Amino acid sequence: MGLTIEYITGQTALSEEEIEGLKIPSISTRGELDEFEQLNIEKAIEWTIRLKVKPEELFSEKFITNLHxxxxxxxxxxxxxxxxxxxxxxxKYYLITTELKQLLDDALYWYNNKTYSNEEIAIRFKHRIVCIHCFPNGNGRHSRLMADLIITKLFNENYFSWGSSNLIKANENREKYIKALKVADNSNYVPLIEFARL
Structure with a gap:
């Protein structure tokens, strides 16, 4: 039967080759895929709760790929x-490692030099990494978890609420989130920070 995915605004389509990378052949709908991914993400979040990480470890390619x-x-x-x-x-996919290295270096500089507020460092990082779009799928959720880890593990502040909503479903909060991301594309991070703290 195979997996059939209906995409909503802002979601990135998977190629046929990427869909063939599905480990659970019984998944056939977007809803089923979302459920299995969410279970996996919850396991990853449990792992992060006990995690102790230094800034140079968190801002590393190894951590980025390991978390995904x-x-x-x-x-x-x-x-x-x-x-x-x-x-x-x-x-472009062949620029991912170069762009990611630049972001990781920038983020460590922001952290060490207190270039921005704690929240802005986390949100700038989230926005830049989702714009690089390192992976075939899950970039938005990965970038939000990275922002949560930056704010909690490096700055000992509360997790972001991200509008207290499931952002993989088409709804009003997702629309606000997408709008805030587009504003951040023009280097205005205030709406995205405000959304993250709704």
């Missing part, structure tokens, strides 16, 4: 591996 793998490895064979195809968002 922990979030999606039960569902996708390519979890933790960079995409090898072009998407409707993100840098």
């Amino acid at each position: 793998k922990k979030m999606y490895n039960d569902v996708w064979k390519w979890a933790g591996n960079y995409r090898k195809s072009e998407k409707n968002i993100g840098v």
